[in-house]
Amino acid sequence: MTGKGLKIAAGLVLAVLALAAAARVGLYLVEKHEYKEPERAQLADPTPREQGVLDEKAAADKVASAKPYVEAEYRAFPGIGSRVAIWIVAQLHLLFAAFVLAVPIFALIIEFIGYKTKDKRYDRLAYEFTKLLSVSFSLTATFGAALTFMLIILYPKFTNYMMSVFSPTFLPYVLLFFFEAFFLYTYYYGWGKFSPRIHLLLGLGLNLVGTGIMLIANAWVTFMTSPAGVSEKGAVISTWQAVRNFTWMPINVHRIIANIAFGGSIAGAYAAVKFLQATTDEERAHYDWMGYIGNFVAISAFLPLPFAGYWLAKEIYAYSQTLGLTMMGGAFSWLFIIQAVLIGNLFLGANYYLWLGMGRVPGAQNFQKYIKYLLIVVAACFMVWATPRSIIATVSEVRAMGGSSHPALGFLGVMSAKNTAVNILILTTFMSFLLYRRTGKTPTVPWAKTGNAVQLGIFGTAAAIVIGLGITGYFVEAKVRIGLSVPQVGSVLLAMIAITVIDVPLYRKARMSGEVQWGKIPAISQYVLIFIAVTFTWLMGLMGYVRSGLRQHWHVYGVYRDTSVDAFTPTLGFATKVVSVTVLIFFALIGFVFWLSSLHDKKDWEGGAS
């Protein structure tokens, strides 16, 4: 063997030895650290694992098979809780329903005006309003179905109770809903396809059926606030009595008027968007006119709305003083300060839009000089209405004031002052309308001066009655004071009717200083229309909350108690956040409706060429 061969052999031997040593060391380490079963005495297992598992399963099966049926009273909605989930869905359903019920009312009226005057512009306008309906109707139905399922899932026992009280009303409701779909789609798709009279009849049918649906749904919600037709324990005595409970008719009237105001404002917002998107003067003129009509509808319906509100509040008090005082003097009293801010903004927005609109008419300068005085009156009334009776103050401030009411301003926080402020606000806005109507016109009737003087006299008298009774309210007992609001409201209503009756013949053959130049209005006016629509929507959300929240810890006031985890009244701050979220969702969806409706006017797609 050569030396080289020896070296290789020795190397191999050493390598084998090293590997053997390494293997041994590795084995040693593994043995040292591996888990070893401890040594135990060999005892019999009293409960073998397999048998134990089988026993447990058998016991669980036995318990499961013997489990009694228990009706769930409430179920929880993940994340936001059941109440907020129902709240948002119900409010969205109501907003779309209000829109779908309102638009046919003024679409029909506008179509009728077009039919009588043979002016095609009105027919086009009515059709434009109606275009918004079909998608909105689908969204109303979708939210209605979601609300129904959510009530069944989240509030099963209460829903069952309501079903038992109102069982005879559900089938008519479904049938009316079917007829609503029939009338709505034939009215929309049949535009120009039927004789005008048949088409107008379809519109009438749509309105009647829509109102019927609203009356039934109103019976359910008003029963929850002012139940009737049931025993103290909740047993049904008369479904008809349950339907025509204390607040049913006031809510019906209030909702019809409010729906028109809301629908008008949303239609006005649609016109505003189209105006801002318009590329031609013709389009701008058309959508300016449409926006004006939408706003006119909204404000015309808005002016008598507080009177319907008075009636509703009166019926709530008549049903239960406790409920009335909870609303106006208790838990919800501050909500009406928020409401005052909203309504004040609506009046300011509406007046501002009218004043901007005067610029459309040549010769408007004669009237524009009065605007600053009207603005002062509107602002002053707004401030009085938004003055709270008691002020949020520190302990030292309360001591310094001698109570929670401000020594001077506190007197503006009571109902005598607020009733006066809102009535003057209505009169002032009515005067704004009148000025706008007269812009660029000169009456030619021989009794023009007398007519104007009489109108001014009626205005002055109504204002004097409102202010006089407001001041009297501070010096008489509660029993008399509450009654004073009726003549206040009555004098304003009478004044508006009497002045309109004089104004129509007064300006019938008026000399025009120039035609209305539709489309010649600053773009900011269109943002005012959108502001008014958002404010109306928010106001509806807020008042929907107070109508429902008023019951506090009752599902049906005084009859069916809410025992869920949500049986408490949240803070107003929380409520306003929920209202805001609902309003934002609504506007995202109504934006979708506007977009879909505008697709109708786009040219057909032809291989990429638009």
Place this chain on the structure above:
Amino acid sequence: MKFRVPLLAKLGAVVVATTGFYTYVGQMVPQKEIYPPKEVLIKADITTAEMTAIGKEIFEGKGLCTTCHTIGKKTGPFRFPDLADVAVRARTRELGFSDVEYFAQTFYEPDIFIVPGFNPGMPTINKPPIGLTDQEILCVMAYLQSLGGTPSVTLATKHHYNGGAAAAVATAGAPATPAAPATRPGEPAR
């Protein structure tokens, strides 16, 4: 090149800013959560002093009395009678009625007698939505007796509406009895 804000952004800004403003207004008013009234445990061997304390709790909570009534308010307007020193007035309010019988009538049949100058408005206290029990009503009576007087009511006190003898003169359903002392408009009931 002039940058133009897209119309959609402008419209969105108006909607969000308006909604944001109203949300802000909502945060500026007093914030209070209102919970359902707590049930008060009334033991059988309760003393008059304990009843008075419990009655005050019910008066301010479950009974909802402070929604309408004030205690010691000096100047108007008053929605309903102020209850300072009501214990004194209750003894002479209706001829032949003890203070206990008078209080009982106002709780169980409130529309029989209306304090002059005020509208009817008191709810029936033992019926929903307030629905106080007979024991709770006795506790509130004890508290009202403490307003200008010394409480004497116990849980054993009987009146016309809890199985006691009828009131000396008037009975439930009797015509309204005019109050002896006159009340000036806008002033607390005496």
